[in-house]
Amino acid sequence: MSLAAAPLVRDWLGVEGDRAVIRTGKVDFGQRITTALLRIACEELTLPPDRIRVAPVRTGAAPDEGITSGSNSVEQSGHALRCATATAREAAAALAAQELGLDPARLTLADGVFAAPGGANRIDLLPLIARLNPALAVNASAPASPRRAHDAPLAPRGLRAMVEGRYAFLQDLDMPGMWHARVVRPPHALARLKSLDPEAVTAVEETGQRVIRDGSFLAVAGPAEWPVLRASLRLARGCDWDLGEGLPEGSPFDRLDTDPAISLPVAPGGKPEKGSLPPPLDSFTHRLRVERPNTLHGSLGPSAALTVWEEDVLRITTHSQGIYPLRDSIADSLGLDPDTVEITHHPAAGCYGHNGADDAAFEAALVARALPGTPILLKWAREDEHAWEPAAPAMAIDLAARVKGGQITGWSGEARGDTHRGRPRPGPDRAGPQRLLANRFRIDPMAPYSGQPNMNRHGGLHRNLDPIYDFASRRLVKHLVPDGPIRSSALRCLGAVANVWAIESLVDQIAGETLQDPIAFRLAHLDDPRAITVLEGLRDSLGPAPEGRGIAYAQYKNAQTRCAIAVDLTVTDHAELRLDRIAIVADAGRIVDEDGLRAQLEGGALQGASWALYEEVRWDRDGMLTRDWDSYPVIRFDNIPEIAITLIDRPEDPSVGAGEASPPPTVAAIANAVHAATGLRLTRMPFTPDALQKAALEA
Amino acid sequence: MGAGPALVSLTLNINGTDRVVDSDPDTPLIFVLRDELGLKGAKLGCGLEQCGCCAVLADGEVALSCATPAAVFEGKEIVTIEGIGARAMGAAVQDAFVAASAAQCGYCTAGLVVAVTGLLETNPAPTRDETAEALTPHLCRCGSHPRVFRAVEIAAAATDR
Ligand code: FES
Ligand code: FES
Numbered sequence: 001m002s003l004a005a006a007p008l009v010r011d012w013l014g015v016e017g018d019r020a021v022i023r024t025g026k027v028d029f030g031q032r033i034t035t036a037l038l039r040i041a042c043e044e045l046t047l048p049p050d051r052i053r054v055a056p057v058r059t060g061a062a063p064d065e066g067i068t069s070g071s072n073s074v075e076q077s078g079h080a081l082r083c084a085t086a087t088a089r090e091a092a093a094a095l096a097a098q099e100l101g102l103d104p105a106r107l108t109l110a111d112g113v114f115a116a117p118g119g120a121n122r123i124d125l126l127p128l129i130a131r132l133n134p135a136l137a138v139n140a141s142a143p144a145s146p147r148r149a150h151d152a153p154l155a156p157r158g159l160r161a162m163v164e165g166r167y168a169f170l171q172d173l174d175m176p177g178m179w180h181a182r183v184v185r186p187p188h189a190l191a192r193l194k195s196l197d198p199e200a201v202t203a204v205e206e207t208g209q210r211v212i213r214d215g216s217f218l219a220v221a222g223p224a225e226w227p228v229l230r231a232s233l234r235l236a237r238g239c240d241w242d243l244g245e246g247l248p249e250g251s252p253f254d255r256l257d258t259d260p261a262i263s264l265p266v267a268p269g270g271k272p273e274k275g276s277l278p279p280p281l282d283s284f285t286h287r288l289r290v291e292r293p294n295t296l297h298g299s300l301g302p303s304a305a306l307t308v309w310e311e312d313v314l315r316i317t318t319h320s321q322g323i324y325p326l327r328d329s330i331a332d333s334l335g336l337d338p339d340t341v342e343i344t345h346h347p348a349a350g351c352y353g354h355n356g357a358d359d360a361a362f363e364a365a366l367v368a369r370a371l372p373g374t375p376i377l378l379k380w381a382r383e384d385e386h387a388w389e390p391a392a393p394a395m396a397i398d399l400a401a402r403v404k405g406g407q408i409t410g411w412s413g414e415a416r417g418d419t420h421r422g423r424p425r426p427g428p429d430r431a432g433p434q435r436l437l438a439n440r441f442r443i444d445p446m447a448p449y450s451g452q453p454n455m456n457r458h459g460g461l462h463r464n465l466d467p468i469y470d471f472a473s474r475r476l477v478k479h480l481v482p483d484g485p486i487r488s489s490a491l492r493c494l495g496a497v498a499n500v501w502a503i504e505s506l507v508d509q510i511a512g513e514t515l516q517d518p519i520a521f522r523l524a525h526l527d528d529p530r531a532i533t534v535l536e537g538l539r540d541s542l543g544p545a546p547e548g549r550g551i552a553y554a555q556y557k558n559a560q561t562r563c564a565i566a567v568d569l570t571v572t573d574h575a576e577l578r579l580d581r582i583a584i585v586a587d588a589g590r591i592v593d594e595d596g597l598r599a600q601l602e603g604g605a606l607q608g609a610s611w612a613l614y615e616e617v618r619w620d621r622d623g624m625l626t627r628d629w630d631s632y633p634v635i636r637f638d639n640i641p642e643i644a645i646t647l648i649d650r651p652e653d654p655s656v657g658a659g660e661a662s663p664p665p666t667v668a669a670i671a672n673a674v675h676a677a678t679g680l681r682l683t684r685m686p687f688t689p690d691a692l693q694k695a696a697l698e699a
Numbered sequence: 700m701g702a703g704p705a706l707v708s709l710t711l712n713i714n715g716t717d718r719v720v721d722s723d724p725d726t727p728l729i730f731v732l733r734d735e736l737g738l739k740g741a742k743l744g745c746g747l748e749q750c751g752c753c754a755v756l757a758d759g760e761v762a763l764s765c766a767t768p769a770a771v772f773e774g775k776e777i778v779t780i781e782g783i784g785a786r787a788m789g790a791a792v793q794d795a796f797v798a799a800s801a802a803q804c805g806y807c808t809a810g811l812v813v814a815v816t817g818l819l820e821t822n823p824a825p826t827r828d829e830t831a832e833a834l835t836p837h838l839c840r841c842g843s844h845p846r847v848f849r850a851v852e853i854a855a856a857a858t859d860r
Contacts, residue, residue, distance in 0.1 A: 029804060155797065162805035163793040163812050165740020165780030169805075172739040226723070226730035300744050300752060300806045300840045349744075350804035350841040382745040595800055603803055603842030629749040629838065637834040640844040 002080040006063030007137050009091075012084035013041075015130040016053065020045055022081060023055045025065030026073040027321055027345040032596040033073045034157050037081055039593050044085035044145045045125060047112045057345040059327050067322035067423060069353065069490060074592060074655050075560075086142035092128035099123060156596065158347075170319050170348040171304045171379060178306075181212075181221040181367045181378040182232040184239065185388065188623035189440065189448075189487065191241040192216045200238025204231045211235065212370045215443035219367050221376060229381075246621030248485040252394035253291045253684075256416040259481050262453050266476035270458040270466045270558060278475040281412035284400035288506045291684045292498040294391040294617035296626070297491055298634060301349030302380040303356030303389070307364035309372045314341045318361040319348035325425035326358050329432030330365055333439055352607070354423045354489040356380050356389040359437040362424075366438060386632055387624040388437065390489035391617050393418035395461065397502035401471075406514045408525060411474040413465050413503070415495055418481055419451025420460035422489025427452075437487075451482035458557040464496040464664065467503050468555050469525035486619065492604075496556065496664045497611065501685075504552040504668035509681060518551040518672070530587050530650070531555065531562050537585040537646055538564040546570075546580070550672025552665035561588040561661035565605070567641075567669040571677050575689035575696075577613055579641035582666065587648040588658040594647065601662045602643050608663030610635035612670045614686050709773055713738070714782025720769070728764035728772050729753045732779060740780035740809045744838070751837030754810040754817075755779050761817040763836075780809040788858060789816045795854035796847075803841035811837055815851055824855055 002025070006012065014021040022041050028034040034054050041052050055061065065077055089109065096114040097104035100121050107114045112125045161167035186193065193216035201211045209222030209231050220235055222228045248255075264272045306317040314336065320326045323343040331338040343361070351357060364378035380388070395417035402410035424435040433439045434449040454460035462478040511521035519539045526532055535553055542549075548569045555562045568581040582605050588597055614633045618625040626632035667685070675681050680695045704723040711718050711728075713736065720735050727746070732738040732755075744752030746765045753765040756778040783789030792815045795801075802808040811834065818825060818833040825833065830851050839847070 032803070156800060156802065158805065159797055159800065159802055162802050162808045163796040164784060165738075165809045165812075167805055168739070169742070171743065172733075224730075225734050226726050298840055300750060300804070300838060301742060302744075347804070349806035352840075379743075382747060382749075599800065599803055599843070599846070602845055606842030606844060607840070628747055629745060630747075634838060634840065635844075636838065637831045637844055637847075640831065640848070643845050 002063060002065050002076040003083065003138055003140055005065070006080070008134070009084050009088050009132065009136045009138055010134050011063050012081050012138070013088055013129065015126045018051065018126060020047060020052045020126060020129070021055050022052060023062055024077045024081065025057060025063045026068045026077040027057050028157065028347060029319065029321070029351045032156050032593060032599065033068070033077065035596055036074055036078060036593045040078055040082050041085050044082060044089055045112060046109050051112065057323060059323050059343045062323070064324045067325060069321060072657055074657050078592065078655060080138065082144055083140050083142050084138045086144060087136065087139040088129050088132060089125070089145070090142060091132050091136060092125055095128045095131065096123045169301060170306065170317060170346045171301055173306050173317065173346065173377060175306070175375040178375040178377055179221045179223055179371065180225040180228045181219055181364065181376050182228050182381065183363055183378070183384065184218040184220065184232050184235045185384060186216060186241055186441070187243060188247050190244045190247065192244070193218060193239060194242045195240045197238030200235050204234055207231070210371060212367050214366060215445060216441035217366060217438050219363065221367050221371060247619050247623065249621050252294060252485065253396050255484070256394065256396045256481050261416070261479040261481045263477060263479045264453055266462045266465060266478050268466055268474050268476065270462060272453060272455050272459070272462060272478055277477055281400050281402065281410050281475055283402055284410065284412065285403045286506060286510055287398070287400040288502060288509065289396060289398045289683060290498060290502045290505060292395045292501070293685060294394045294486060294488065295491060295611050295615045296386060296391055296617060296632060297352045297355040297389055298632065299349040299351050299355050299385065302382055302385040303360040304348060304377065304379040305361040305364035306375060306377045307361070307368040308375040309368040312340060314365060314368070316341065316343045316361050316365060317346045318343060318357055319346060319351065320357040320361055321351065321354070322423060322425065325423065325432070326361060328426045329424035329436055330362050332426065332430060333362065333433040333436055334365065334369070353491040354390055356385055358424050359388070362436045363438050383627045386627045390422045390487045392491035393420060393484065393488035395495060395498040397498050399502050399506050401506055401510060403510055403514065406516060408469070408510060409472045411467060411471040413467070413474070413499070414477040414479065415461045415465045415499060416479040416481055417461050417495070418484035418488045420488065420490045420494045421451060421454060422449060422487060448487065451480055453478070453480045458559070461495040463494045463557060464499040464554060466558060468531065468553070468558050469507070469522070470527055471525065486617065492607065493660045493663050496554070496660065497608070497667055500552070500554045500664035501668045501671060504554070504665065505671050505681065508551070508672045508675065522553055533648060534562045534564045534585050534587050537648065538566055538583060541583055541585065541644065541646055542566055548673045548677030550669040550674070550676055552668035552672060554665040556657070556661045560656040561586055561658040563601070563661040563665050565662065565665040565669040567666065567673045569670065569673045569677065571674070571692070575692040577670070577674065577687060579609055579639055581642045581644070583644045584662060585646045585648070586658065586661060587650060588656055588661070589650050589653040590655045591647060591649045592655050597647065597658050598645050600659045601645055604659065604662035605643060605666040606635055606640065608666035609670060611663070612667045612685060612687055614688070616686050709769055711769060711772055711777060712775065713777045714779060714785070722769055724770050725768050727766050728755070728769040731769040732764065738779050738781050742806055742809060744806070751810040751814060752807060754813040754837070756813060756817050759817065759820060761814050780813055783813055783816055786816065788820050791858045792816045792819065792850070792854045795850040795857065798853050799846045799850040801843055801846035801850040803843050807837060807839040807843070811839070811847055815847070815854065819851070819854060819858065823858065825851065
């Protein structure tokens with residue numbers, strides 16, 4: 001996909017003096033894709049990292065790789081870059097051989113220098129690459145360089161600067177004459193600004209700040225951040241909002257069964273189809289329903305954007321994960337030619353999916369339009385991020401299984417939920433602008449985007465709905481229930497969290513009831529040798545089982561990293577879950593950046609644990625109730641388990657994404673550990689003390 | 700400029716130097732650091748004293764700078780992440796964070812380096828539980844916690860005399 005949009009070597013690789021410049025359309029938000037790409041280029045070009053520069057990710061210059069998501073970056077950008085650099089190396093070798101009058105096969109390449117046998121004749125690689133035909137196309141089967149054995153690990157980009165406080169996040173940028181901006185938010189998404197007290201506006205503007213209003217979109221800008229923040233509070237007191245009927249109340253799960261849904265069969269293999277639904281599973285012996293509430297990305301740094309409206313170009317610096325789709329959506333919203341909107345990515349706090357970044361970029365553009373020539377750094381407040389970022393949709397999974405002779409012989413899985421596709425990107429009915437928050441409030445408000453089913457293999461709700469096990473028959477259905485009470489979009493792992501949790505809970509339950517060891521039971525339903533190695537590796541790495549041990553296995557999208565997890569936990573007298581230990585065994589194919597891979601698996605497991613134990617978005621008719629870290633708690637240092645990771649390197653197999661591999665099986669293993677410790681099968685996240693006590697009373 | 704709040708003159712001792720700023724007396728310290736003094740190492744994560752991104756040392760104690768007015772810090776010795784490396788312990792903690800790769804996105808990192816320095820200066824060999832307790836005011840959303848625990852061990856070992 002990446003190569004189709006950017007087929008030439010020079011789309012990916014250039015030369016600048018004695019350094020190579022590599023280009024990517026994927027952005028780094030702490031998952032270390034830049035480090036992985038750098039490592040690939042180092043391997044292919046035999047250059048040290050300080051002789052390779054990663055170009056800024058900017059529209060017009062970077063290859064258009066859509067959105068950085070789905071753990072696809074190593075497979076897409078990494079693959080494209082590996083092929084591009086390998087193509088360049090081979091073509092440069094041919095040039096070098098020509099100059100030396102030798103057969104290219106006799107040249108060796110080390111430290112960026114070709115050498116003839118004996119080492120007498122030497123030619124630098126980079127000047128040769130600079131001379132390559134600009135029309136040279138990437139050879140998608142160019143041979144990867146044999147890797148070098150003693151590569152020192154690459155430090156993550158910017159680590160030294162981070163520990164010294166010198167690393168500039170987007171929120172830290174500054175420009176001459178720059179102003180700060182904040183948005184004044186309505187009480188909830190259905191409220192409209194009836195009137196704004198002119199005295200409030202005067203009070204703010206008298207201090208040299210500016211009030212920007214477009215319908216119910218209200219913002220304030222000024223030269224310094226704290227006064228702007230205070231002005232936003234002053235303005236908020238001057239707003240009279242029409243609250244309408246308020247937000248729809250009631251259980252977010254009940255509506256998934258009763259509201260109109262788009263229901264589609266999903267073929268084994270994970271691809272939705274148009275057509276009639278398969279008949280229900282007959283004579284099932286087990287069933288289970290699990291419910292996952294809306295959860296937040298909860299980036300530690302609230303979203304921000306730096307924008308300047310220059311005479312003929314709107315320049316936006318953003319931490320969005322999709323600079324091209326965002327550019328097109330903003331251009332469409334403002335009636336601009338996309339070529340006059342230039343978007344550059346700059347790192348901010350880790351984002352884990354579609355958070356407030358895109359919305360902040362558009363809001364900054366609205367403010368900048370009112371103040372042409374003045375750079376605007378617009379920041380969301382903590383409350384904005386919690387209450388207004390697009391959340392992961394609430395989901396309900398209904399499973400049924402038929403067990404015969406201790407084996408699962410029939411399976412039914414149905415996933416329900418709202419859309420994961422809230423990212424602004426062009427589509428029918430101006431779907432790009434529809435998915436930018438501020439467009440709901442401007443003078444000609446747009447209706448919010450109504451989700452359309454994702455038809456991709458393992459796309460959204462149905463990601464990992466198809467069990468990885470070889471159950472003889474399986475029927476799978478997805479029910480997209482659009483137009484939910486709160487805006488939803490993509491959050492790390494999409495539907496895989498709820499689906500894997502559900503599958504691994506029911507598998508665990510059946511293993512228990514048929515008195516089979518949970519690992520042996522899973523092994524009996526797997527024929528993929530790599531899956532078997534991973535699970536056997538987990539079994540062999542574990543010490544004697546404590547009371548609360550849970551096991552889970554999943555392969556992300558049934559195609560990427562294979563990941564087996566054991567969680568050991570204790571239930572306190574106050575029904576709190578104490579995480580003692582998490583063991584992870586993973587196979588991500590050929591390992592590119594080992595430390596980065598470990599960090600992703602470890603960080604993913606902790607984020608999964610946080611969802612499982614603590615996280616739930618709540619609201620009532622007056623607005624969101626979860627507006628900060630007290631009302632929406634997440635995991636903290638007081639409940640961090642010991643984590644042991646075993647990696648299985650497969651140098652001959654392609655590298656696959658790993659950033660989303662560990663959270664789903666971690667959630668499932670925690671649920672199974674709770675069952676092992678208490679006999680309670682929790683079917684609604686989060687697993688709070690209240691939830692445990694309630695389950696105990698109902699048991 | 701019209702009727703903004705009256706400014707007062709404050710003297711703040713930051714990283715060993717007295718700095719005089721004119722500030723609205725309600726301004727939380729972090730805005731003085733970031734916007735008036737250009738010290739952007741402390742991050743604004745919540746402004747509610749819930750996440751630890753904005754931590755500094757005040758007279759050697761870990762303090763959150765996002766909600767308490769700068770005026771309250773007058774007369775105290777403030778050390779920010781920019782000055783922490785000038786302390787032996789701070790430099791050791793920074794090295795340990797690098798050795799342990801104890802950051803993903805890094806947004807929490809500056810606050811954590813300050814907090815770990817404050818911890819080890821008062822308790823040079825903390826138990827894991829003591830470290831956990833000291834760092835519980837700090838959030839990391841990327842899950843770098845295990846590496847932060849390792850960094851604390853590395854720094855404690857390196858400064859153990
Ligand atoms: S920014 Fe100060 S604690 Fe969050
Ligand atoms: S490393 Fe991202 S919040 Fe800690």
